[in-house]
Amino acid sequence: MTETGFEQRQWLVRRADLFIQLSEVLYRVAEQADGGSTHEEMAEGVTRSTDWLVSAENVRQLLRSKLLPLGIVAPVEGSFRDVSLEERIASPLRINGRTKLLGPGVIEPITKVLQILFIPFVLAPVLLVAAFAHAWLYSVHGLGGAMRDVLYAPGLVLAVLGILFVSGVFHEFGHAAALKYGGGRVRGMGAGFYLVYPALYTDATDAYRLGRWARVRTDLGGFYFHLIFALGLVGLYLSTGWEFLLLAVLLITLDIVYQCMPFVRFDGYWALADLSGIADFFSQMGAFLRSVLPDRRWKGWKGGSLPNLKPWVKVVFALYIVVTVPVLALLLFSLVTRLPGIVAVASDSLLIQARGFSVALSIGDLSGMAVSSAQAFVIMLQMLGIFYLLYAPGRTLIVAIWRKSAGRITRHQR
Numbered sequence: 001m002t003e004t005g006f007e008q009r010q011w012l013v014r015r016a017d018l019f020i021q022l023s024e025v026l027y028r029v030a031e032q033a034d035g036g037s038t039h040e041e042m043a044e045g046v047t048r049s050t051d052w053l054v055s056a057e058n059v060r061q062l063l064r065s066k067l068l069p070l071g072i073v074a075p076v077e078g079s080f081r082d083v084s085l086e087e088r089i090a091s092p093l094r095i096n097g098r099t100k101l102l103g104p105g106v107i108e109p110i111t112k113v114l115q116i117l118f119i120p121f122v123l124a125p126v127l128l129v130a131a132f133a134h135a136w137l138y139s140v141h142g143l144g145g146a147m148r149d150v151l152y153a154p155g156l157v158l159a160v161l162g163i164l165f166v167s168g169v170f171h172e173f174g175h176a177a178a179l180k181y182g183g184g185r186v187r188g189m190g191a192g193f194y195l196v197y198p199a200l201y202t203d204a205t206d207a208y209r210l211g212r213w214a215r216v217r218t219d220l221g222g223f224y225f226h227l228i229f230a231l232g233l234v235g236l237y238l239s240t241g242w243e244f245l246l247l248a249v250l251l252i253t254l255d256i257v258y259q260c261m262p263f264v265r266f267d268g269y270w271a272l273a274d275l276s277g278i279a280d281f282f283s284q285m286g287a288f289l290r291s292v293l294p295d296r297r298w299k300g301w302k303g304g305s306l307p308n309l310k311p312w313v314k315v316v317f318a319l320y321i322v323v324t325v326p327v328l329a330l331l332l333f334s335l336v337t338r339l340p341g342i343v344a345v346a347s348d349s350l351l352i353q354a355r356g357f358s359v360a361l362s363i364g365d366l367s368g369m370a371v372s373s374a375q376a377f378v379i380m381l382q383m384l385g386i387f388y389l390l391y392a393p394g395r396t397l398i399v400a401i402w403r404k405s406a407g408r409i410t411r412h413q414r
Contacts, residue, residue, distance in 0.1 A: 003277060006313075012209065022072075025054065029067065032059075033063075043059045094265070095192040099190050099192065110173060111176045114174075118181040118217065126227075126231070133230070146244050149242075149244045155371060163233070167252055173225060179221070184214070189202050215274040222259070226255070230248075230253065233249050233252075277313055287306040346383050349379050356372040360372060
């Protein structure tokens with residue numbers, strides 16, 4: 001790993017569709033595990049290739065405690081543990097229900113062309129023109145005409161939703177093209193559920209092999225392509241006079257602002273993590289706390305401590321925890337306390353959409369039927385997402401308490 005926030009060099013091993021972060025000695029032991037060498041021969045190989053003086057007993061201990069449990073080295077019977085299973089446990093802070101839609105064979109030829117947009121003498125003028133277009137839209141032209149068009153022709157809502165979907169796909173190709181430009185390779189694109197909404201995603205795991213700024217470029221590539229798409233919509237409006245296109249520009253801008261929030265795994269979160277040189281704040285938060293807090297009770301929690309961080313990175317990580325944990329707790333508390341009201345409003349909205357669909361059906365208004373159906377579908381998705389968001393942490397907490405209680409009972413019976 002290059003340009004990380006750790007004081008010592010860290011190494012990566014690819015295991016199935018994951019990268020696993022290791023210290024150098026673990027990496028070298030795995031490197032010597034060819035299936036035929038004895039522990040003594042592996043120890044000699046590691047000692048020869050590093051500054052570490054490693055014994056056969058050290059090799060046995062590292063295999064038993066680290067490399068075998070991680071599934072990097074197979075046991076004698078040759079059956080690997082699926083380490084990706086633990087990574088895929090349902091969590092409200094992960095994209096769940098992933099479905100891969102595009103593979104590398106489709107993505108590579110497209111990103112090979114689109115990566116040209118990241119060449120500096122192309123990128124700088126595009127950003128300048130995009131900034132000018134947004135300044136003109138919000139300070140000179142305004143959005144009154146766009147709002148009026150959509151209010152008087154509700155069918156345009158579907159057109160705007162379709163445009164936003166296409167812009168979301170283009171956004172994902174921004175991540176993929178940025179990764180390609182930096183020397184990485186996208187493994188796929190797909191769709192899933194994140195928080196309370198369906199979401200598109202790009203598997204940019206290969207970015208971990210790149211330097212800091214190449215990783216940040218990959219994180220922000222989606223924003224850049226969103227700006228390009230919005231610029232194209234402004235150009236199309238100037239050619240056609242279709243005001244409703246400018247409403248899509250506004251919604252794209254709001255989505256960029258929304259995605260900048262670093263409290264959940266949006267693009268802003270990954271950019272902050274890569275700027276600080278930490279692979280993932282949430283997955284390493286427990287290990288960080290175990291490494292900095294002296295309280296012995298932390299030692300009983302699953303997992304090890306984090307390798308030494310650079311002082312400024314340690315400060316950034318601590319500040320992130322201090323700010324993010326209360327924010328997420330406050331949002332969750334607010335959601336729980338307001339849930340009855342949210343359910344009531346959602347029920348009323350569904351009834352209104354049902355009545356609207358019925359009226360549209362009676363007069364043969366296809367666009368009205370489609371708008372009512374789409375809005376009802378969005379409402380139901382939001383409610384499903386809210387209930388899942390409450391279910392996932394509750395289930396995790398109950399399982400953790402059960403396991404802790406079971407452990408205490410076992411110890412008392414001995």
